[in-house]
Amino acid sequence: MSSRTSTRAAIPGRALTRVTVLGGGDDARMYAALALAENREVTLFSAYGQELDDLRSAGSVTLRGEGPIGSFHVNQPSGPSIRTTAALDQAVAGAELILLTGPLHKQRTYAMVLADHLRDGQVLVLPNARSLGAVEVAWLLQTGGCAADVTIVECGGAPYWIQRDRSALILSACGPVPAATLPQGRSDVLSGLKPLFPNASAELSCVHSGFDDASAAVELPALLIGGPAAPGGAPLVQQGGVPLAENATFRTLIGAAHQAVIARLWEERVAVAADFGVRGLEDAAAATQRVAGNLRGAGARQVPDSSEAKELLRAGVIGSLIPLVSAAELTGRNVPMTRAMIDLAMTVLERDLRGAGRNLNSIGVTATDVSAARRQFDAILNGGLHG
Template sequence: MSDAQFRAMLDALGRDAAPPETTPPKPSRVAVLGAGPVGQLLACQALAEGAEVSLHSVYGDELSALAAAGGITVRGAGLIGSYAVGDGPATTPRIRLAASADAAIRDADVIFVATPAAAHATYAGLLASSLQDGQLVVLVPGRFLGAVDFARALHMHLCSAEVTVADLDVAPYLATQDGAQIHVHALARQVALATLPVEAAEPTTARLRELLPMLRAVDSPLVTAFSSVTGVVTVAPLLTNTAALEGDRRQKVLLRDLIVPGLSETVIAGLDRERRAVAFHFGVHDLPPAATWLRTAYGDSPQVRDDPDEDVCRAIRDLEVFDDFAAVTGSGPRVIDDVPFTLVPLADAGRLAGVPTPVTDTMIALASSLAGADFARQGRTLGGLGLAGQRPEELRRRLATASGRRPHATTWRKV
């Protein structure tokens, strides 16, 4: 073989070979909206990875407290240490506090929205005119179809930027806050991430791998919607133990103490069965029971086999991370978020699929009565997301073809 023939063969092999895999650069500028424990931890994680970080909260007292403290102290699992906050010498990496959301997200690669789900659509409206092409918005967590709610609100407010909206099924951190100190009880071993458009899930997970290595891409926001177990695990214990929760707030109330065997084997098990039954009709198969999910996410082994005799009470009491996890402080369970943005859309999806959800309906009614609200009307519904009247397979197909392209609103933006 001549030299020319050999070079020609190498050229041909080079043309036919698959391009080498490249690791996307980690985000260099990160904005966090929401200064609760999870928001602060996301900001600390991004700072630790070398990013420029801006943190914003609509609550002025949260920002004032952080500015006065001058830092965030983290104890427990993972992010142990102190992280500088506010103005100061440029020689020390620090989390910058932003007085407005648009200032916080300016030129950010990634925007984490770590707020109650009730604020998702509001933030979308506030950010619609400030978002830039290529930015990534991540809802932590999204609750039920949070990415759909956020993307729909962006469209309604004529957002002219091409952005990717992602939602997580659960926050990466199980954490509580005591004053200026945040205690991380555990980092979730696996967190599902879905995006709109759906084909962006894998590259988005790769993009965030340095910040959140526990992320796992899934093929539809329906998966993150149904795989969230917070509504199953936390709502019933809180609604059936109001005397304990309304007592002396100086006394810590542990979640594990509120989940007794009788409640776990009846109400919690019923909520879990309904979640999985509705999910199956929407094409989300093989969801693990809540107890298995808990052991997989927070246990010692990443591989846990489904046990038909397992229940949430036994799992919670076996898992060391719940030994000191308070039910109502820090990022502890929020009935006002879980019921309208997890259970209400679950029941609505059940009606669409023809799957009865009597236990879920009962929890919604009880929560509404205790709160003096009508969560069934005020919560997130498929109709409110523009998805009413569609059969489950049609809804899944519609989400699969949803695009991240900008609405035809450029002209109106200039008026």
């Protein structure tokens, strides 16, 4: 990330008509279809031949549910369609907007390989960025030698939750998610993203959106805690009755015991955020609603399967909880519930994730106390160099 971004004028508002999606999973397919629905020129890149073969053989991406509905063509010789490619340089060269999709480790990989391919004026978007995702990407670009004046946008979620039904993607609208730009203040870029992220709620900076990351504080208790001592919030079923499929939502995983744990985790995050000058965060109940969705019907989030749940645990530890612990260490503040949740998740996953975590010093924030860290963040947020 070039330090000259701190003195350049904000990028003029534009429609961001040429969109490249990096990744071939369900989320990447959704973003490609959403962009095509908005009459954008869309390219989807994947390094995995099977993902591209599946897309090409299907011939389209089908969306159902609460978002745009229809089948969006792939690689058609005429008319609007999603163009697929395995060549990263070609995918990125003409793009105005680049979305980095997939799990956190894939977003990191994309950031590392993009350094040689970016040019001035391009916009990189990190959906589900967790905490300080934009700062990490800027650090990876900087260490890779990128000198282009790009804007990185981190979003604390997606526009829709996705459930696959055979070949179709069923969408359920997410609530508001925090979003911010790096360098800070490029609100015109966020405005340009509104057609794809209508639920993006602009934050002052990526530090603010990072501390406003409620994902792991809600998801980990919901996924890790259960049983008779900590029942969920699903409606009671009379003896002999059958639970309704529409009641099997993420929100029903959360009962009173889960809410108590979430409140403690959120209390610790809010306290550390205040030490870094971030105040006015919503309460735990609102944070829970944002992440867990509605109990049923429109805006309900589906329960993930085992593989998806484990990926949420990994991402939550690496991208949300470890950054908070790292920030808390600079303030001298104790965060016992956050540390306990990290240990519990790593025990369930049977993996030590501390080395892979988004520690501040691993993303170029080298300060040893909170005052110095705040000054360093100020420099980074205004387009300065890390370290």
